[in-house]
Amino acid sequence: MxxxxxxxxxxxxxxxxxxxxxxxxxxxxxxxxxxxxxxxxxxxxxxxxxxxxxxxxxxxxxxxxxxxxxxxxxxxxxxxxxxxxxxxxxxxxxxxxxxxxxxxxxxxxxxxxxxxxxxxxxxxxxxxxxxxxxxxxxxxxxxxxxxxxxxxxxxxxxxxxxxxxxxxxxxxxERRSVDMSPKPDRERALRLVEGARSEGRCALYFYEGAEILSSYGLPVCPYTYVKDVEGAAPFLKEVGFPLVAKVDSPGLFHHFERGAVIPGIANGEDLHRAIDHLIGLIASERLHRGRILLQPALFGRELILGMKRDRSFGPVLMFGVGGTLVEALKDVSFGVAPVSIDQAERMIRSIRAFPLLEAFRGQPPVELGPLAGALHRLGQLCLDLPSIEEVDLNPFIVGKHTAAVDILIKLKEQ
Known part of the structure; x- marks a missing residue:
C-alpha cells in the first residue's frame, strides 16, 4: 500500500x-x-x-x-x-x-x-x-x-x-447510466465560482452554493434573506412556522458553535428575538458581509454529503450520518469521483447506521435511488468545477422534503 x-x-x-x-x-x-x-x-x-x-x-x-x-x-x-x-x-x-x-x-x-x-x-x-x-x-x-x-x-x-x-x-x-435531467448547467455554476474568485473570496454565500447545486439538479431547502421581521412576511406566508434563522457570511464556519444558527422559531415573537440576536452577532463579530437567512425547518433523517479534493485522487466524496453527530460518530464512507449509481449505493449501504435509513419507528425507508443520484451528481459537479476545494452539505435532510439545508463550499486559494 x-x-x-x-x-x-x-x-x-x-x-x-x-x-x-x-x-x-x-x-x-x-x-x-x-x-x-x-x-x-x-x-x-x-x-x-x-x-x-x-x-x-x-x-x-x-x-x-x-x-x-x-x-x-x-x-x-x-x-x-x-x-x-x-x-x-x-x-x-x-x-x-x-x-x-x-x-x-x-x-x-x-x-x-x-x-x-x-x-x-x-x-x-x-x-x-x-x-x-x-x-x-x-x-x-x-x-x-x-x-x-x-x-x-x-x-x-x-x-x-x-x-x-x-x-x-x-x-x-466504471459508470452506470443515470437520469441527468435537467441537464447540468456547468456554465451557470462556473460563472458563480468565478464571480466569487474575482472578489478574492475562497468561500461562497449560501445563495451561490444553492444555485450551483441547483445547476446540477441537487435539491436545496427554500430560503430568503431578511433585514427585519417585516421583510420576512412574504416568505412566512409561503412556508409558515417553524423556521430556522442563521447568519450567512463567507468567512463564518461552525455556525452552531458561534451562536449563528437559531432553530425552532415557532412564532412572530421568536422570530423578532432571533433576528435581533443575529443582527447583534453580525456587528460584534464584524461580519461586514453577513446577512440573515431564513429557512423552513425540515424534518427527516439528517445525513451528510461532502467532497474533499485530494492531491492524488482528485474529488473524494463522503456520505454518512449528518447533523451535530457527524464528528462524534464518524460514521462515513468515501468514494473517488466519478461514482456510478451502483458505487453510490454501496457507499450508502456501507455505513454502520444504514439500518436507520430503512423502515424505522413508523418512518418509511429512504429511497436509495434519488440519494445515490445526489451523490453521483455531486461527483460530476466537483469534476466539472476543479476550483472547488471542499463541499459540505450538512445536514442533507431526507424525508417528506429532501434537500441540502446547510451548504459550505470552499474554493482553492488563488
Missing amino acids: LNALRALERGHIPRGRRTVILTNAGGAGIIAADACERAGIKVLSLPAAVKDELASFLPPEAGLGNPIDMIATAGSSDYEQALRVALSVTDSVIVIFRPPLILEEPTGAVAEGILRAIAEAPDKPVIVCTLSHGTAAARFIERLAREKIPTYTMPEAAVDALSVLCRLGELRS
Missing part, C-alpha cells in the same frame, strides 16, 4: 493496462515483465516502426523487444530518446536504471534526461526502479523525487504500484 501511495503522489492514472519496460539490466527487465504478467498488466508488443526508431540511436547489442534492453552503457540521451518513443505508444512505462560501475556522466544527468521525456507526456505515469541503495542511485532518486516521480528498489514493487494505478483508473471509468 505504501508503494501505491508513493506512485499516487504525482496523481497520474494510466488510461489502460499496457506498459513498456525500459532497462539497462536485462535480468531485471525480465523480472519486471514476469511480475506484470502476474498482475494482469500487458507488456506491449512493439510495432516494427517503433523498433526501427529505437535501432536508429541504440547500440547494435541492444534488445529491441519489450523489455527494451539498452545494455549497461546506456546514458542520459539513450534514456531520454527511448522513453520518449515508449511513451508515444503505451499507457505507462517502467524505467529500470541500475547505476553501472563506470558511467561517463553523473547519474543526475540520466535523471534529467528521463524528466525531459516525461515533460512531453505529462499525463502518462512513469515508474522508476534502481536495483540499488548506493550513493550514485541516491543522487538519481533525489532528483526524481523533487518532481514526484516514484522510485523503487525492486522491479516487483514498481509493478505492484503500477497495478494499483491501473485498478484506480478502471474504478474511475
Whole structure:
C-alpha cells in the first residue's frame, strides 16, 4: 500500500493496462515483465516502426523487444530518446536504471534526461526502479523525487504500484447510466465560482452554493434573506412556522458553535428575538458581509454529503450520518469521483447506521435511488468545477422534503 501511495503522489492514472519496460539490466527487465504478467498488466508488443526508431540511436547489442534492453552503457540521451518513443505508444512505462560501475556522466544527468521525456507526456505515469541503495542511485532518486516521480528498489514493487494505478483508473471509468435531467448547467455554476474568485473570496454565500447545486439538479431547502421581521412576511406566508434563522457570511464556519444558527422559531415573537440576536452577532463579530437567512425547518433523517479534493485522487466524496453527530460518530464512507449509481449505493449501504435509513419507528425507508443520484451528481459537479476545494452539505435532510439545508463550499486559494 505504501508503494501505491508513493506512485499516487504525482496523481497520474494510466488510461489502460499496457506498459513498456525500459532497462539497462536485462535480468531485471525480465523480472519486471514476469511480475506484470502476474498482475494482469500487458507488456506491449512493439510495432516494427517503433523498433526501427529505437535501432536508429541504440547500440547494435541492444534488445529491441519489450523489455527494451539498452545494455549497461546506456546514458542520459539513450534514456531520454527511448522513453520518449515508449511513451508515444503505451499507457505507462517502467524505467529500470541500475547505476553501472563506470558511467561517463553523473547519474543526475540520466535523471534529467528521463524528466525531459516525461515533460512531453505529462499525463502518462512513469515508474522508476534502481536495483540499488548506493550513493550514485541516491543522487538519481533525489532528483526524481523533487518532481514526484516514484522510485523503487525492486522491479516487483514498481509493478505492484503500477497495478494499483491501473485498478484506480478502471474504478474511475466504471459508470452506470443515470437520469441527468435537467441537464447540468456547468456554465451557470462556473460563472458563480468565478464571480466569487474575482472578489478574492475562497468561500461562497449560501445563495451561490444553492444555485450551483441547483445547476446540477441537487435539491436545496427554500430560503430568503431578511433585514427585519417585516421583510420576512412574504416568505412566512409561503412556508409558515417553524423556521430556522442563521447568519450567512463567507468567512463564518461552525455556525452552531458561534451562536449563528437559531432553530425552532415557532412564532412572530421568536422570530423578532432571533433576528435581533443575529443582527447583534453580525456587528460584534464584524461580519461586514453577513446577512440573515431564513429557512423552513425540515424534518427527516439528517445525513451528510461532502467532497474533499485530494492531491492524488482528485474529488473524494463522503456520505454518512449528518447533523451535530457527524464528528462524534464518524460514521462515513468515501468514494473517488466519478461514482456510478451502483458505487453510490454501496457507499450508502456501507455505513454502520444504514439500518436507520430503512423502515424505522413508523418512518418509511429512504429511497436509495434519488440519494445515490445526489451523490453521483455531486461527483460530476466537483469534476466539472476543479476550483472547488471542499463541499459540505450538512445536514442533507431526507424525508417528506429532501434537500441540502446547510451548504459550505470552499474554493482553492488563488
